[in-house]
Amino acid sequence: xxxxxxxxxxxxxxxxxxxxxxxxxxxxxxxxxxxxxxxxxxxxxxxxxxxxxxxxxxxxxxxxxxxxxxxxxxxxxxxxxxxxxxxxxxxxxxxxxxxxxxxxxxxxxxxxxxxxxxxxxxxxxxxxxxxxxxxxxxxxxxxxxxxxxxxxxxxxxxxxxxxxxxxxxxxxxxxxxxxxxxxxxxxxxxxxxxxxxxxxxxxxxxxxxxxxxxxxxxxxxxxxxxxxxxxxxxxxxxxxxxxxx
Amino acid sequence: xxxxxxxxxxxxxxxxxxxxxxxxxxxxxxxxxxxxxxxxxxxxxxxxxxxxxxxxxxxxxxxxxxxxxxxxxxxxxxxxxxxxxxxxxxxxxxxxxxxxxxxxxxxxxxxxxxxxxxxxxxxxxxxxxxxxxxxxxxxxxxxxxxxxxxxxxxxxxxxxxxxxxxxxxxxxxxxxxxxxxxxxxxxxxxxxxxxxxxxxxxxxxxxxxxxxxxxxxxxxxxxxxxxxxxxxxxxxxxxxxxxxxxxxxxxxxxxxxxxxxxxxxxxxxxxxxxxxxxxxxxxxxxxxxxxxxxxxxxxxxxxxxxxxxxxxxxxxxxxxxxxxx
Numbered sequence: 001x002x003x004x005x006x007x008x009x010x011x012x013x014x015x016x017x018x019x020x021x022x023x024x025x026x027x028x029x030x031x032x033x034x035x036x037x038x039x040x041x042x043x044x045x046x047x048x049x050x051x052x053x054x055x056x057x058x059x060x061x062x063x064x065x066x067x068x069x070x071x072x073x074x075x076x077x078x079x080x081x082x083x084x085x086x087x088x089x090x091x092x093x094x095x096x097x098x099x100x101x102x103x104x105x106x107x108x109x110x111x112x113x114x115x116x117x118x119x120x121x122x123x124x125x126x127x128x129x130x131x132x133x134x135x136x137x138x139x140x141x142x143x144x145x146x147x148x149x150x151x152x153x154x155x156x157x158x159x160x161x162x163x164x165x166x167x168x169x170x171x172x173x174x175x176x177x178x179x180x181x182x183x184x185x186x187x188x189x190x191x192x193x194x195x196x197x198x199x200x201x202x203x204x205x206x207x208x209x210x211x212x213x214x215x216x217x218x219x220x221x222x223x224x225x226x227x228x229x230x231x232x233x234x235x236x237x238x239x240x241x242x243x244x245x
Numbered sequence: 246x247x248x249x250x251x252x253x254x255x256x257x258x259x260x261x262x263x264x265x266x267x268x269x270x271x272x273x274x275x276x277x278x279x280x281x282x283x284x285x286x287x288x289x290x291x292x293x294x295x296x297x298x299x300x301x302x303x304x305x306x307x308x309x310x311x312x313x314x315x316x317x318x319x320x321x322x323x324x325x326x327x328x329x330x331x332x333x334x335x336x337x338x339x340x341x342x343x344x345x346x347x348x349x350x351x352x353x354x355x356x357x358x359x360x361x362x363x364x365x366x367x368x369x370x371x372x373x374x375x376x377x378x379x380x381x382x383x384x385x386x387x388x389x390x391x392x393x394x395x396x397x398x399x400x401x402x403x404x405x406x407x408x409x410x411x412x413x414x415x416x417x418x419x420x421x422x423x424x425x426x427x428x429x430x431x432x433x434x435x436x437x438x439x440x441x442x443x444x445x446x447x448x449x450x451x452x453x454x455x456x457x458x459x460x461x462x463x464x465x466x467x468x469x470x471x472x473x474x475x476x477x478x479x480x481x482x483x484x485x486x487x488x489x490x491x492x493x494x495x496x497x498x499x500x501x502x503x504x505x506x507x508x509x510x511x512x513x514x515x516x517x518x519x520x521x522x523x524x525x526x527x528x529x530x531x532x533x534x535x536x537x538x539x540x541x542x543x544x545x546x547x548x549x550x551x552x553x554x555x556x557x558x559x560x561x562x563x564x565x566x567x568x569x570x
Contacts, residue, residue: 011382013498013499013517013518014517014518017382017385017386019386026382037499038499092350092360093353093354093359093360096350096354118382118383118498118499119381119382119383120381120382120388121363121380121381121382121383121502122362122363123346123362124346124349124350124353124360124362125350126347126350127318127346127347127348127349127350127351128350128351128353128354130318130319130351131322131350131351131354131355132354134427135430136318136319136430136431137318137319137347137351138318138347138431139318139343139346139347140343140346140347142492142493152434155343155347156343156493157255157343157344157436157438158255158260158262158342158343158444158446158447159438159439159442159443159444159445159447160436160437160438160439160444161436161437162315162316162433162435162436162437163433163434163435163436163437164431164432164433164434165431165432165434166430166431166432167430170430170431175492176485176492176495176499176500177492206357206394207393208353208357208358208359208360208392208393208394209359209360209361209390209391209392209393209394210390210391210393211388211389211390211391212376212389212390212391213388213389214381214386214387214388214389215386215387215389216385216386216387217384217385217386217387217524217525220529220543220544220545221545223531223541223542223544223545223546223547224545224546224547225541225546225547225548225549226546226547226548227548227550228548228549228550228551228554228555229558230548231548231555231558231559231561231562232562232565234530234546234548234559234562235559235562235563235565235566236566237546238507238528238530238546239566239570242507242527242528242545242546244449244450244506244507244527244528245450245474245507245563245566
């Protein structure tokens, strides 16, 4: 089985978010980048599904050379090889088009993404890839079991879950529950240095959306502190002042 | 020209997020001075279909077919794209629900349209420049995105637009687009819904708890407070990581972002990753025994106290309030 895992390079979850250039650019000064946490889960499941010689895992990333530490981390965790499309990840359609172009005739049985990236929070890549490759896509997946050429997949819905049957190949975006993230061991870290990391150039894609500016949420008003025996007052304030109950 | 809105149902019934998205789409159609057409797929009663007129749709296309009773991502996307072409829609709007997240990207690609998902405000249309504000960086920021394509697709976040009701009725028109066998690659075998619980992503009130609860055996009071208020339950990351609560309750940067009217945080210190997921809540109440807990800085109301002491008293106070209202 050949699995392709799409990974992104995102600001660390503790990063302070600010913008520069008249709020048109994310301020990367002092920001640490990490492998997107949901992509880590997708990668962990891909490795589980191909363990003991049952297949290979390729990771693909759209980004410039600064992303290579994140790609090497994915290799250290256990991916077999990697591909980097050498271009800024302009938008979801651009990224999906690059990955679809690469994956088109490679015969991947399964393509995994994270449910969203924690920076732009688009959850678009998996479904766009499915559409571009004309194969099924399942978004926000909590469980993937493969049996031969068929898969049993659980996806999250509001207040519950949906259990689906699907034939390979397909695309799934992975959420918590699919697998536990894997921590690279020393052997993995050593071997990651020599695993193949191909760099390919981007294909041209129409620009349909443009990020024009950013803003941060308005600061909240000051807090009203109550004593621990003033619960009636709290309920009263929630009713009369906040008007939420 | 028109605006097309997809009206999602759950088990044949429209949801609150559906009425939000129709109200939003109606406002967009007013901005563009055109009509709003809705499309429903699945088996929904006629009266519920025409009721969509209340929220501003002139007409509703009804695609009812046994093959489409449960969600089939590719087929639904094809149908919505077909409807958009039939109605010459210039803007297609969906809810950014779990299902919408799977649909809107496929619809956009089919139509050669740009997509803005996680939208939180009405578009701004000035000098033919069409921009939409969306959340970014897991609730830590907003991004304004310009849609430069001829057809535009917007996926609206739940709980971010006020429902507007009137007394109009939508004309129901049956729509039977040709279905393609290759669009039926996924088959739903079972749907599991916790019927006695309020779904967290849709919830207007949320009671959330963290490590201050000391162990999963102490969650009964959290559930009782939630039940008394009619709220959904949630938790912080360490709690779902430890398996005390299911993953779908994890609110925060790597869990889900919520935007309820009221978020009550009990025994949660308020790490930046958790705050990212709750920052668009209208009112935040924090109960924590540590007066230095960072959560108090973003709270509207705070109580410094032991959850095991405060929560039972709060349950009684809510019960007393409910009895009198």
